[in-house]
Amino acid sequence: MLTTGDVLGADVLILDLEDAVALSEKDAARILVREALHSVPFTHVETAVRINPLDSPYWQEDLAEIVPAQPDALVIPKASVEAVQQMEKVIEQIEKEKGAEKKVRFLLLIESARSLLDLPRIAASSERNAALLLGAEDYSADMGIERTPFGKEIEYARFTLATTARAYGLDAIDTPYTDMEDRAGLEKDTRFAKSIGFTGRLCIHPAHIDPVTKVFNPTKEAIEEAIALLEAAEKARQEGIGVFSYKGKMVDLPVIHRAKSVLDTAKSGGLL
Amino acid sequence: MINRLGREGLHKPYGLPAADSEKSNKNNKEVLAEQTHWGLSLEEVLDALPLTDGMTLSFHHHLRNGDYVLQTVMEAVHKQGVKDLTIAASSIFPAHECLVPMLEDGTVTKIHTAYMSGPVADAVSKGKCREICEITTHGGRPRAILAGELAIDVSFIASPAVDKQGNITGSDGPGACGVLGYAVADAKMAKRVVAVTDTVLDRITKPEIDHKYVDYIVAIDSIGDPQGIVSGTTQVTKDPVGLKIAKDCATLMLHSGLLKNGFSFQTGAGGISLAVADFVKEEMKEQGITARFASGGITDYLVDMLQDGAIETLYDVQCFNLKAVESVRQADNHVKIDADRYANPDNPDNIVDRLDFVILGATEIDTDFHVNVTTGTDGKILGGSGGHADTAAGAKLSIIVSKLVNARVSCLVDAVTTITTPGETVDILVTDRGIAIHPKHTELIEKLQKETHLEILPIKDLLQLAKSFTGEPEPVKRGERMVAASVYRDGTVLDVLYQIEE
Numbered sequence: 030m031l032t033t034g035d036v037l038g039a040d041v042l043i044l045d046l047e048d049a050v051a052l053s054e055k056d057a058a059r060i061l062v063r064e065a066l067h068s069v070p071f072t073h074v075e076t077a078v079r080i081n082p083l084d085s086p087y088w089q090e091d092l093a094e095i096v097p098a099q100p101d102a103l104v105i106p107k108a109s110v111e112a113v114q115q116m117e118k119v120i121e122q123i124e125k126e127k128g129a130e131k132k133v134r135f136l137l138l139i140e141s142a143r144s145l146l147d148l149p150r151i152a153a154s155s156e157r158n159a160a161l162l163l164g165a166e167d168y169s170a171d172m173g174i175e176r177t178p179f180g181k182e183i184e185y186a187r188f189t190l191a192t193t194a195r196a197y198g199l200d201a202i203d204t205p206y207t208d209m210e211d212r213a214g215l216e217k218d219t220r221f222a223k224s225i226g227f228t229g230r231l232c233i234h235p236a237h238i239d240p241v242t243k244v245f246n247p248t249k250e251a252i253e254e255a256i257a258l259l260e261a262a263e264k265a266r267q268e269g270i271g272v273f274s275y276k277g278k279m280v281d282l283p284v285i286h287r288a289k290s291v292l293d294t295a296k297s298g299g300l301l
Numbered sequence: 302m303i304n305r306l307g308r309e310g311l312h313k314p315y316g317l318p319a320a321d322s323e324k325s326n327k328n329n330k331e332v333l334a335e336q337t338h339w340g341l342s343l344e345e346v347l348d349a350l351p352l353t354d355g356m357t358l359s360f361h362h363h364l365r366n367g368d369y370v371l372q373t374v375m376e377a378v379h380k381q382g383v384k385d386l387t388i389a390a391s392s393i394f395p396a397h398e399c400l401v402p403m404l405e406d407g408t409v410t411k412i413h414t415a416y417m418s419g420p421v422a423d424a425v426s427k428g429k430c431r432e433i434c435e436i437t438t439h440g441g442r443p444r445a446i447l448a449g450e451l452a453i454d455v456s457f458i459a460s461p462a463v464d465k466q467g468n469i470t471g472s473d474g475p476g477a478c479g480v481l482g483y484a485v486a487d488a489k490m491a492k493r494v495v496a497v498t499d500t501v502l503d504r505i506t507k508p509e510i511d512h513k514y515v516d517y518i519v520a521i522d523s524i525g526d527p528q529g530i531v532s533g534t535t536q537v538t539k540d541p542v543g544l545k546i547a548k549d550c551a552t553l554m555l556h557s558g559l560l561k562n563g564f565s566f567q568t569g570a571g572g573i574s575l576a577v578a579d580f581v582k583e584e585m586k587e588q589g590i591t592a593r594f595a596s597g598g599i600t601d602y603l604v605d606m607l608q609d610g611a612i613e614t615l616y617d618v619q620c621f622n623l624k625a626v627e628s629v630r631q632a633d634n635h636v637k638i639d640a641d642r643y644a645n646p647d648n649p650d651n652i653v654d655r656l657d658f659v660i661l662g663a664t665e666i667d668t669d670f671h672v673n674v675t676t677g678t679d680g681k682i683l684g685g686s687g688g689h690a691d692t693a694a695g696a697k698l699s700i701i702v703s704k705l706v707n708a709r710v711s712c713l714v715d716a717v718t719t720i721t722t723p724g725e726t727v728d729i730l731v732t733d734r735g736i737a738i739h740p741k742h743t744e745l746i747e748k749l750q751k752e753t754h755l756e757i758l759p760i761k762d763l764l765q766l767a768k769s770f771t772g773e774p775e776p777v778k779r780g781e782r783m784v785a786a787s788v789y790r791d792g793t794v795l796d797v798l799y800q801i802e803e
Contacts, residue, residue, distance in 0.1 A: 032706070032770065033542045036733045070769050072734075235541030239548075299754045 031065050035074040038238045040229065040297075041136075042071065045079045046091055047106050055087050059094045066098035077136055079104035083112040089119060096123040096133060102159060107167075108137035109144055113154040132157055136202070140164030141171040145186055152197035161194040162231060163187060165204035176207075178214060180221075191226035205231040212240060219244040246300060247291045255288035255295075262288075306671065308720055308796040311433075311786060315793040318694045318726045329449040331489045334516040337467035343377045343497070346517045350493055352378060355385045356454040359491060361484035362392035362416075363459065363471060363619060367529020370459035370497045372399045373521055379408055387411040387432075389453055391442060391483035391640070392687070395419030396529065404429045413451060415439050416685035425784055426681045428800035434785040436675055436682070436798075439618070440644025440653065440691035441790035443486035447641060450792060456491035458484045458515075459524045460498040464505040467496065467512030471620075471637075472630040474500030476524040479599075479620030479629045481509045485639035488514040499524050509637060527623065537579050537602070538572030542733045546702050547576030549755055550660065550731045555584055556752045557698060557745060559657045562590050566658040567597040567692055570621050573702045574660045575602055585611055596643065596652045597688055599625040599635075607635060616652050618643040618688075644691035646790045653688070653695030661689055663701045663730075665717040668760050670724030670739055672701060673717035675787055678710065680718055680779050680801045690722040691790050698728045705732035711767035711774075713737075713760070718777070719787055720796040730760065737763045778802055 034042045044065065050058040062078055078100045081087035084107070095103070103120075105112055113135060120133060135157045139145060145168070152161060165183045169176050176182065187203065194201035203222040206215045219230055219241050230241045247255070258275055262285050265273040272281045295301045304310030305317075341349065358378070360371045371390060376399060378386070386409045388400065393412065398420040403409040405424075411432040412425065425434050437445065445451035458481070462473035469488075471481040476499060488494050488510045495517040496510075538544060550573075554560045560581070568574035579602075585591065595603050596616040601624035606612045608628075615635045620626045629635045644653045653659075664683065665673040672693070677683050693699040703712040713730070730737045737760035738746050749755055758766075780800030787796040 033704075033733060037541055037545055070766075072766075236544075 031061070032069050035069075035071040037235045038242060039074060039232065041077050041102070042074045043077045043079055043104055043231075044100075046087070046095075047079045047081050055081070059091060063094045063098045066095070066100055075101040077102040077104050079106060079138075080116075082107040083109070083115060088116065092116065092119050092123060096120055096129070097127045099129060099131065100133060102134040102136050104136045104138055104162065106138045106164070107140055107144070108151055110147060110150050110154045113137065113151065113158070117155050117157065134159040136160045136162055138162045138164045139186075139190055140167035142168070145189055148189060148193045149197070152193050152199060158197075158199055160200035160202050160229075161190050162202040163190050163204040166207070168204075178208070178211075180218060187222065187227070188225055191222075194228075195226055200229060201227045203227040203230040205233040206237060207233065209234055209236070216240050216244060245294070247295050251291055252295045252300060255291040258288045259285065259292070304794060306669075306720060306723060306795065309783075310794040311797065313793050315723065315789050315795045318723060328447040329490065331514070332492055333513050334494060337512055337515050338517045339467075341517060341519065343374065343519050343521065344380075346495055346519055347377060347381055349517075350455060352381055352383050352455070354383050356383070357387040357389055357413075357452060359453045359456040359487045360388070360390040361459060361481065361487065362390060362394065363478040363481055363483060363530070364476060364525035365392075365478075365530050366394040366396045367476075367526035368394065368396050368459060369521075369523055369525045370457060371397050374457045374497065375399055375403065379403055384408060385410045387413060389413040389442075389451060389487075391415055391439070392685075393417035393419070393421045397421055400424075401429070404431075407431065411435075413437070413442075414685065415442050416687045417682055418684055422682040426676075426798070426801045427803055428780065428782050428784055430784065433783050433797070435788045436685040436785055437788040437792075438644065438686040438690045438790040439483070439640050439688040440646055440651065441686075441788060441792065442483070443639070443641040444645045444647050444790065445792055446486040446490050447645070448647070448792075449490075453487055453491035455493045455495060456484070456487035457495045457497055458488060458510065460496040460510075461524065462500040462502050462505065463496050463498045463515075463518055464502050464508070466504075467515040467518055468505045468508030469496055469498075469510040469512075469515065470505045470508050472626070473502060473505070474498070474524075476500075476527060476530075477626050477630075478525075478530050479626035480617050480637045482618035482637065482639045482643060485510060486641050493517070495519055497521055497524060509639075530620070530623070530626075536572060537575045540572070542704055543573045544576055546704065546731055546733050547573050548580055549736065550577045550700060550702050551580035551584060552753055553700070553729065553731065553736065553749060553755060554581060554658060554698075556749055558748070559697060560584070560590065563593045564590070564657045565592060565594045565596070565655060566660070567595060567653075567656055567688075567696070568660040569662055570598055570600050571662050574662065575600065577660050577702065578602060578606075582606060582611055594652075594655075596638075596656065597692065599629070601625060604628040604635070607632065616643070644688055644695070644790070646691070646694070651695070653692045656692060656696035657698065659692040659696040659699045661693065661699060661701050663703050663712055665712055665714050666701055666703070666727070666730055667714050667717045667724070668764055669716075670727040670730070670760070671717045671720045672722040672724070672727055673719045675721045676719040676798060678714070678718055678774070679777050680799060682785065682798065686721045686787075690726070693722045693726040694790065699726060700729045700731060701727060702731045705734045705763065705767050706770045709771060711764075711771045713764050713767045714774070715764070719798055721787055723789070723795060730763070732763065734766055735763050
């Protein structure tokens with residue numbers, strides 16, 4: 030999987046050093062991931078490494094081995110302002126010593142009640158921050174509540190995270206869908222996530238990548254509609270008309286922005 | 302003599318793909334039995350034939366790795382002390398290990414087959430067979446038999462059931478294997494035909510082999526283990542990389558212009574090939590398309606599509622599992638065909654020439670699109686064409702599906718170790734890291750680039766990509782002695798195989 034993970038259609042491949050790795054294997058995993066970053070030509074995907082959290086004894090060694098290998102991003106688990114700032118200090122130092130060409134970005138995993146309430150501060154804690162990620166399993170454990178297939182219990186966290194990410198110009202990435210078999214449930218739940226402002230979703234199985242991508246990618250019809258609308262808008266602009274009517278509906282700036290955003294997503298998804 | 306592909310072509314070098322050559326279809330005359338003899342033991346039949354040195358004995362492989370007949374017959378033959386026999390078996394499996402000591406002591410000195418794996422293949426690779434073996438194709442074998450090039454002295458036909466007249470069917474009895482497609486040419490042309498069976502019925506309505514060809518009926522306790530008849534891999538792959546390859550292949554087929562109502566296809570029984578069929582099936586359902594036929598070795602998967610009405614007819618030369626055996630017994634549109642009709646290049650009605658798509662695997666493929674499914678990269682015999690070269694030559698689009706790099710070995714190489722299927726009959730290679738299309742298909746390449754987001758790149762670029770993972774492989778040392786020839790469906794020699802270093 031380490032050498033083939035880039036062909037499966039995900040935008041970002043996260044290599045995990047945290048919960049997927051047994052305590053006795055932390056060193057081996059770290060070396061393996063470091064070597065993979067150096068030697069595997071990940072051609073179709075951005076790479077990220079989930080390091081161990083600030084309250085573990087492993088994060089400094091993780092950074093020492095991984096940052097020089099220059100993944101595109103680090104996933105910081107149990108994200109907090111303190112974690113971001115302490116880790117950034119160490120990272121700055123390593124990048125300076127190694128003469129790194131690019132700054133590693135942060136994907137912040139929100140997985141406690143406290144971090145949810147601190148979300149605006151966390152979102153603004155570093156210029157490296159690229160996305161807020163919801164970790165609903167740890168979050169619900171922290172809350173002392175049960176996870177259910179309907180996800181009613183994480184709605185507050187989802188709305189808050191999606192809104193905050195938007196406010197701070199970050200991507201909002203939803204928690205993974207944990208039922209491996211329920212394809213219809215995955216699609217329904219992902220459509221909901223998209224409808225409230227999430228821009229992507231974590232996948233814990235390759236079989237989830239296609240259905241999730243399908244939900245977040247604009248449909249062919251939506252792309253054609255956006256192109257036609259922008260053409261109409263351009264015509265209106267040339268004619269000096271501000272607000273105009275398209276297919277019986279009023280078109281103003283927010284509608285035009287939305288059409289542009291559809292095309293941006295289509296372009297980044299390789300659909301245009 | 303060096304052939305047109307630059308390989309050793311022995312006395313009959315390969316020239317052109319059989320699909321392009323003129324159909325001759327000048328078969329020799331069938332050999333009929335004067336009388337069908339009953340009640341003799343195997344030993345008595347061997348005496349009555351009589352069995353002599355230098356004969357060619359034939360077997361079919363419909364019981365696959367569950368076959369007891371080859372072993373039972375050859376052990377009796379061994380006791381007779383005859384020498385220099387040629388075994389013309391349509392395939393050789395691990396269950397046929399009994400041949401190894403017979404190669405060593407000179408009882409058997411040549412093997413003619415379309416596929417071999419297991420201990421016998423190992424023994425041939427190690428130089429234990431005195432003469433150069435021939436590994437041909439499923440269509441090439443009946444062609445050679447019918448044309449009289451491969452003369453069979455005695456054909457021993459594993460017969461799941463015979464009736465009291467001596468007619469043979471594959472559809473009844475505990476060893477039912479469904480179809481006997483690979484045995485029909487043998488029955489017609491062998492000087493003597495011995496049906497070996499464990500089941501005698503009063504009457505068979507639609508026999509595959511008519512009693513007029515059968516000289517002897519021999520009863521034994523059991524002809525085979527039905528469980529062993531089932532091919533190992535008939536499950537759709539769950540491997541995500543395999544699924545990605547299958548999905549890209551299905552997308553390509555969809556945009557090829559050939560996937561429309563009345564199309565035809567064949568897939569191997571490998572996990573990725575079946576996954577391609579799965580994706581195509583979904584697409585067919587969505588667009589309301591039905592296939593006119595599917596052919597070849599039939600799996601339960603194709604039977605389901607037949608029953609759903611997605612495929613109009615199955616042309617079945619070999620059943621891969623028991624559901625196919627059951628279906629071919631009952632369904633009128635699940636049709637038994639013999640290997641001559643299936644893939645003989647000289648038969649103007651052959652099925653493979655009517656195929657739109659074939660999805661195939663490859664152990665190795667090279668930048669000339671030549672495919673090797675006969676040997677490993679070390680030259681050791683692992684299989685053979687089976688229907689690979691036949692379907693590739695016949696189908697409008699022959700598509701190879703494979704992981705680019707598997708277990709640190711690239712399937713794409715500078716030059717294949719052994720040519721099984723000539724590159725001029727192979728159209729497309731679909732891998733997880735990109736798709737290479739034979740440069741002759743300029744229109745298709747343009748169409749796919751315009752309509753899809755498939756990653757299409759020149760095969761040499763794909764090779765470089767593979768090498769970025771594997772590095773440059775070291776050349777494999779090979780022995781000096783020739784052990785087998787890779788024989789094309791028209792009887793010409795594509796390549797030769799050398800003894801491997803032990």
